[in-house]
Amino acid sequence: xxxxxxxxxxxxxxxxxxxxxxxxxxxxxxxxxxxxxxxxxxxxxxxxxxxxxxxxxxxxxxxxxxxxxxxxxxxxxxxxxxxxxxxxxxxxxxxxxxxxxxxxxxxxxxxxxxxxxxxxxxxxxxxxxxxxxxxxxxxxxxxxxxxxxxxxxxxxxxxxxxxxxxxxxxxxxxxxxxxxxxxxxxxxxxxxxxxxxxxxxxxxxxxxxxxxxxxxxxxxxxxxxxxxxxxxxxxxxxxxxxxxxxxxxxxxxxxxxxxxxxxxxxxxxxxxxxxxxxxxxxxxxxxxxxxxxxxxxxxxxxxxxxxxxxxxxxxxxxxxxxxxxxxxxxxxxxxxxxxxxxxxxxxxxxxxxxxxxxxxxxxxxxxxxxxxxxxxxxxxxxxxxxxxxxxxxxxxxxxxxxxxxxxxxxxxxxxxxxxxxxxxxxxxxxxxxxxxxxxxxxxxxxxxxxxxxxxxxxxxxxxxxxx
Amino acid sequence: xxxxxxxxxxxxxxxxxxxxxxxxxxxxxxxxxxxxxxxxxxxxxxxxxxxxxxxxxxxxxxxxxxxxxxxxxxxxxxxxxxxxxxxxxxxxxxxxxxxxxxxxxxxxxxxxxxxxxxxxxxxxxxxxxxxxxxxxxxxxxxxxxxxxxxxxxxxxxxxxxxxxxxxxxxxxxxxxxxxxxxxxxxxxxxxxxxxxxxxxxxxxxxxxxxxxxxxxxxxxxxxxxxxxxxxxxxxxxxxxxxxxxxxxxxxxxxxxxxxxxxxxxxxxxxxxxxxxxxxxxxxxxxxxxxxxxxxxxxxxxxxxxxxxxxxxxxxxxxxxxxxxxxxxxxxxxxxxxxxxxxxxxxxxxxxxx
Ligand SMILES: Nc1ncnc2c1ncn2[C@@H]1O[C@H](COP(=O)(O)OP(=O)(O)O)[C@@H](O)[C@H]1O
Ligand SMILES: [Mg+2]
Numbered sequence: 093x094x095x096x097x098x099x100x101x102x103x104x105x106x107x108x109x110x111x112x113x114x115x116x117x118x119x120x121x122x123x124x125x126x127x128x129x130x131x132x133x134x135x136x137x138x139x140x141x142x143x144x145x146x147x148x149x150x151x152x153x154x155x156x157x158x159x160x161x162x163x164x165x166x167x168x169x170x171x172x173x174x175x176x177x178x179x180x181x182x183x184x185x186x187x188x189x190x191x192x193x194x195x196x197x198x199x200x201x202x203x204x205x206x207x208x209x210x211x212x213x214x215x216x217x218x219x220x221x222x223x224x225x226x227x228x229x230x231x232x233x234x235x236x237x238x239x240x241x242x243x244x245x246x247x248x249x250x251x252x253x254x255x256x257x258x259x260x261x262x263x264x265x266x267x268x269x270x271x272x273x274x275x276x277x278x279x280x281x282x283x284x285x286x287x288x289x290x291x292x293x294x295x296x297x298x299x300x301x302x303x304x305x306x307x308x309x310x311x312x313x314x315x316x317x318x319x320x321x322x323x324x325x326x327x328x329x330x331x332x333x334x335x336x337x338x339x340x341x342x343x344x345x346x347x348x349x350x351x352x353x354x355x356x357x358x359x360x361x362x363x364x365x366x367x368x369x370x371x372x373x374x375x376x377x378x379x380x381x382x383x384x385x386x387x388x389x390x391x392x393x394x395x396x397x398x399x400x401x402x403x404x405x406x407x408x409x410x411x412x413x414x415x416x417x418x419x420x421x422x423x424x425x426x427x428x429x430x431x432x433x434x435x436x437x438x439x440x441x442x443x444x445x446x447x448x449x450x451x452x453x454x455x456x457x458x459x460x461x462x463x464x465x466x467x468x469x470x471x472x473x474x475x476x477x478x479x480x481x482x483x484x485x486x487x488x489x490x491x492x493x494x495x496x497x498x499x500x501x502x503x504x505x506x507x508x509x510x511x512x513x514x515x516x517x518x519x520x521x522x523x524x525x526x527x528x529x530x531x532x533x534x535x536x537x538x539x540x541x542x543x544x545x546x547x548x549x550x551x552x553x554x555x556x557x558x559x
Numbered sequence: 560x561x562x563x564x565x566x567x568x569x570x571x572x573x574x575x576x577x578x579x580x581x582x583x584x585x586x587x588x589x590x591x592x593x594x595x596x597x598x599x600x601x602x603x604x605x606x607x608x609x610x611x612x613x614x615x616x617x618x619x620x621x622x623x624x625x626x627x628x629x630x631x632x633x634x635x636x637x638x639x640x641x642x643x644x645x646x647x648x649x650x651x652x653x654x655x656x657x658x659x660x661x662x663x664x665x666x667x668x669x670x671x672x673x674x675x676x677x678x679x680x681x682x683x684x685x686x687x688x689x690x691x692x693x694x695x696x697x698x699x700x701x702x703x704x705x706x707x708x709x710x711x712x713x714x715x716x717x718x719x720x721x722x723x724x725x726x727x728x729x730x731x732x733x734x735x736x737x738x739x740x741x742x743x744x745x746x747x748x749x750x751x752x753x754x755x756x757x758x759x760x761x762x763x764x765x766x767x768x769x770x771x772x773x774x775x776x777x778x779x780x781x782x783x784x785x786x787x788x789x790x791x792x793x794x795x796x797x798x799x800x801x802x803x804x805x806x807x808x809x810x811x812x813x814x815x816x817x818x819x820x821x822x823x824x825x826x827x828x829x830x831x832x833x834x835x836x837x838x839x840x841x842x843x844x845x846x847x848x849x850x851x852x853x854x855x856x857x858x859x860x861x862x863x864x865x866x867x868x869x870x871x872x873x874x875x876x877x878x879x880x881x882x883x884x885x886x887x888x889x890x891x892x893x894x895x896x897x898x899x900x901x902x903x904x905x906x907x908x909x910x911x912x
Contacts, residue, residue, distance in 0.1 A: 167891040171755050175883025182688040184666045185882035189891075197890040222668045 109289040116281025124274040128266055135262045140227075142180075143255050144216055147229040150177055151214065151248040154187065155231050158246075163238040165191060173248075181254025184224065190245040202247055205230050209245070224251045291315050295322065307333035339402065346395065354388040386519050393523040396455055397508075400527050403452055404534035411445040414485050414556070417454055418478050425461055433471045440478040443485045446556045448535045453556070456531035457487060459524035460552050464491035466518050468549065481555065484537060488553030490544045502541040528554060583635035583644075592618045592625030599626045599838050602640070603654035604633045605825065610654075612858035617845045624838055633657035633744055640669050640830060649832035651839045654825065656697075657744050659884040661826045665690035666885060670828040671836065676844045681851045685824065687880040692843055693824035694850035695861040696877055699749045700798030701814040702782060707734065707791030708812070716818040717759050720792070724766050732770045734791040736781045737904075739774035741897050745823065749795040750900060751887040752821045752878050759818075764903035767794070772904055786810045797823065799861055815874060822864065822877040 150173045157168045167189060177185045188198030202221065209215035209232045219226050228249030235242050291314055298312045309326035358381060365377045422438045429436050464474045472492040479486055496502055497512045505512055506529045509522040529539040537556040544551045589607050590598065591614050603610065607628055614626050629650075631639065636653055637660050643649075653670075655661050664670055670690045675681060685693040701720070703713060711727075714720040724731055738746020753760040773790070775781045778800045784790040786807040801813045827846055829839045849859040864875060878884075886892055 166895055167889070168895050169886050169889050169892045171883050171886050174886050175879070175881060178687075178881035178883055184668070184688075185885065186666075197892075224668070 108292070109285045112285035112288060113282050116285055117278045120274055120277035120281055123277065124270045127273060128270040131266045131269070132263060135266065136259060139255050139258055139262070143227050143250065143252070144229060146177060146180055147216075147227065147248050147250060148214055148231070150174065150187075151229050151231045151246050154189070154246050154248065155233060155244075158233070158235070158244060160235055160237060165196065165235065165237070165242070165244070167197060177248075177250055181250070181258075183251040183254045186221065186226070186228075186247075186249045188247050190247070191242050193243075193245075198247075202249060203228070204245065204247060208232060208243065218252070219249075221249065224253075225256075226250065227252055227255070291318060299325070307336070350391045350395075351388065354384055354391065358384045358388065382519075389519055390521045393521040393527075396459075397523050397527055400452055400455060400530055403449055404530060407452075407534050408449045409447040410450065412448045412450045412453055413445050414443055414453070414487060415440045415478055417450060418457055418476060418487055421454060421457055421461060422476055425458070425465065429465050429474070432465065432468070434465055434468055435473040436476065437473060438476045438478075441480070443478055443480040444558065446485050446535075446558055448556060449531075452531045452534065453554075456528040456554055457489075459528050460489045460554065463524055463552070464489045464493065464549075466520070467491070467514065468493035472549075483559070484555045484557045486553055486555045488551055490549065490551040492544070492546070492548040493550065494548070495543050495550045496541060505541075506539065525552075528552075532556070583631060583639045585629055585631050585635075587630045589628050590625060591615065591628065593623075594625075596623050596625040597835065597838075599624065599652060599835055599842060600648070600650045601626055601628050601652045601654060601842075602636050602650045603628060603630050604636055604656055605654055606630060609860045612860065613846065613849055613856075616849075616856070616858045617842055620845075621838065621841065626842075633660055636660070637664070640664060641667070649834065650830050651833040651835050652827060652829055652842060654827045656823060656825050657748070658693075658824055658826060658878055658880060659748060659888050660744070661691050661828055662687060662880055662882070662884045663888060664828055666882060669831055671831050671833060671839075673829050673840045673843055675847050677848065677852070680853065681847055684877055684879060685847075685851065691826050691828050691880055692847055693826045693877075693880065694846040695799075695825040696822040696864045696875070697825065697861060698798040698815050698864075698875070699752075699795045699821040699823065700801060701816055702785050702793040702796045702801050703812040703814060704785045704788055704791045705810055705812055706788050707731075713812060713814060715814070716816050717757070717763055718818065720816075721759065721763055721766060724770060728770060731791050733773070734789070735767055735770055735772040735794070736775050736784060736790045736792070737767065737772060737794040738778075739776060740900060742774075742776045745778075745797065746795060747887070747893075747897075748823065748878070749821055751896060752876075753795070754896070756819055756821070756876065761899075761903060763794075764900060765906075768904045768906040774904070782807065782811065795821075802862065817874050819876050820874045822875055824877055824880065825861070826880070 153170050153173045154167070157170055157173075159166050159168070169187075174185050174187070177183070186199045186202050188200070188202045189196045190204065193204075203217075203219050203226075205215045205217060207215075209230050211232050211234055213232075215230045217228055217230075219228060226249045228247055230245055230247045233244045233246075235244055295310070295312060295314055295318065299310060307329050309329055310322050312322075314322050361377055361381045361384060365374060365381065368374050368377060418440070419438060422436050426436055461474070461476065468474060468491045474492075475490040477488050477490070479488075494514070496505065497514050500512055504510055506525040508526045511520060511522040515522075525539070525541075532539045532554050535556045537554060540553045540555065542551050542553075543549075587607055589611075591611070592598070607630055610628070614628065618624060618626065633655050636655055636657075639647070640650065640653060641664075653661070653664065665688060672689045673692070674689060675686070675692065678686075681692075701714070707730075711723070712719075714723050724735075738749070740746040740750045750760070775784075775793075778793075778796045781790065781793040781796055782801050782804055785793050786804070788810075798813050798815060801807075801811060804811070827843055829836065829843060833839050849856045850861075850863075855863055887896065
């Protein structure tokens with residue numbers, strides 16, 4: 093059983109930083125747009141005012157040259173009145189002077205304001221004239237002539253090409269400014285989004301870098317918004333730690349509680365067997381001892397398997413000396429082998445230490461070695477070989493037990509509680525190969541079952557990758 | 560007698576356009592270039608012979624093109640464009656020495672924009688809005704009779720002239736000539752520019768008035784009278800015309816006053832109705848190139864004045880193209896200016912303002 097991969101199973105609802113980035117960029121775009129239009133309106137207003145004020149200056153200077161001489165209105169338009177308009181832009185200039193609506197001088201057909209402007213308050217308008225858009229200002233003044241009052245209106249107008257060109261230039265400039273503003277604020281937004289999810293990444297790093305058995309609470313400093321999350325996480329870790337401690341205790345307790353009375357019962361049965369004379373009683377006692385052995389072994393295997401499951405869930409990786417471990421195991425099992433006159437041969441060409449859980453690896457190897465001794469007939473040999481491959485360390489156990497049953501799938505035999513057809517009459521629970529496979533897989537390695545090179549038996553090997 | 564024809568064109572032009580008239584008077588018509596070729600129709604106040612070399616050198620570059628060159632007075636030119644008689648075909652280019660009228664044509668929308676090919680060589684005051692293009696600078700000069708000034712120092716400035724006239728009033732009485740600015744558009748242009756530039760203009764006019772100044776319609780007659788010795792001083796005569804009279808060179812002195820010399824700019828515009836826009840543009844470019852390029856062309860008929868320094872170097876003042884010129888075309892302004900001028904030059908107080 094491999095540890096679950098949270099990232100593949102977790103449902104995600106979008107990315108926080110992407111969402112943040114998107115919002116910041118969108119608001120930057122919105123602000124840019126607002127800014128652009130505000131600047132545009134401002135610039136338009138300014139350039140309109142500029143043109144208006146120079147038109148007004150021109151009209152005023154014409155108005156100032158107005159005289160009444162001998163009851164006649166005369167006008168001496170200053171040179172500057174029109175030349176000043178020519179100095180600011182290359183636009184066409186039109187003007188006229190009306191007295192009571194009748195044109196005294198200037199362009200006859202120049203549009204006049206529909207409503208006569210009141211004296212002192214110039215009227216401005218934008219109009220079409222001779223195929224061009226005009227800005228015009230009209231000034232009014234009341235003069236008293238011999239015949240009574242006369243209303244004088246002075247209109248000065250200018251085409252708007254210069255203004256339009258200037259506006260286009262300013263609009264381009266505003267567009268560039270807006271683009272730059274957007275770019276900068278978008279970059280700042282992206283940076284802000286990145287840096288605000290940064291503490292999350294940091295916390296993730298802190299938590300996932302922990303060793304499998306590290307169940308201390310998280311002490312990493314986090315922003316206050318994340319403090320509740322870390323507090324919950326810490327409470328959760330605490331609960332986990334408590335419950336793990338409890339189940340570890342439970343396994344140890346269960347092993348102890350089952351094994352100890354069984355050993356007592358077996359010892360009592362042996363003693364009784366020695367005392368009992370009657371053949372049938374002896375037979376049934378032997379049968380009893382065998383059953384006790386079987387259940388003690390089954391209990392052991394079950395506990396072993398439970399232990400393996402538990403330990404692989406949080407695999408501990410420490411340097412393991414496979415050579416020493418295997419040599420030790422061979423020596424411990426040699427008495428059992430000797431009972432069947434099985435010769436255990438050990439060879440090792442020297443291996444580098446692998447990183448893993450020594451207890452698990454020892455358990456796996458012992459189960460394989462057990463099988464080899466158990467299924468082999470007496471007076472055969474078992475070869476234990478530890479060697480180093482290019483990427484892994486391999487321990488293989490070769491026996492002369494006739495091999496795995498040909499008709500059965502070895503993959504199925506490594507499943508829990510599955511026993512082969514050749515297992516009839518041997519004590520076993522069908523968990524040995526399962527334990528060996530699970531341990532190998534927990535270390536990233538594998539269990540390989542193949543016929544031995546001589547064909548006399550099987551070669552079962554475990555490989556553990558070095559990296 | 561090119562100069563006389565030209566001067567005639569100028570007087571006839573003077574403000575006749577104000578009065579409605581059905582047709583205009585053509586002085587001369589000549590066709591350049593191959594028969595049957597599409598022709599650029601040029602209306603001009605400049606004599607055909609003056610521009611003929613430039614036209615020929617232009618047509619040499621455009622073999623498939625012809626030019627129909629019509630000369631007429633500046634007012635007639637204005638009329639032909641602003642109030643064309645029914646059935647008149649459209650003209651492509653107008654060339655005129657009346658800067659104010661050319662400016663008005665452009666201002667009132669009768670012209671077309673053109674981007675000159677090599678504008679770098681051209682001073683920026685030589686064009687207005689990309690519509691009006693100047694291709695000559697011609698000074699308003701003081702023409703003196705060599706004979707009348709024997710034993711006298713020649714005046715270099717208007718102040719010199721004023722001093723001279725004050726010192727020898729009898730020597731010059733009745734022997735001063737200038738344009739009748741009511742009849743001559745060019746005279747009016749020069750007088751208004753003088754009035755705008757310097758207060759001494761009115762003083763000079765007062766003195767002229769006191770010395771029974773004779774008024775002329777045109778520069779040709781004035782130059783002839785100077786050469787003949789009838790006149791001692793002619794004021795504000797177009798220097799280019801005087802210099803063109805090489806036959807009189809030993810009898811007249813052309814002075815460009817050193818206090819300031821107004822420079823009239825001969826200008827060309829492309830007319831809005833043109834159907835040969837590209838060719839018209841090329842012709843304008845040809846004129847501008849002849850006028851402003853570094854290397855002088857043999858075909859260019861006018862004196863070349865330094866373009867770059869004209870604005871800064873004090874005496875030469877090219878008259879500024881632009882809406883300012885429209886001011887003096889104003890009916891009331893003109894009436895008032897003419898009134899003042901007349902009262903100064905004729906010493907007749909009753910007619911003054
Ligand atoms: N060394 C071996 N030689 C032949 N058969 C084997 C060997 N080891 C295991 N087997 C077969 O694989 C089956 C599963 O083995 P295992 O999981 O160890 O269970 P058990 O040994 O308790 O039966 C065995 O029942 C047996 O049939
Ligand atoms: Mg087994």
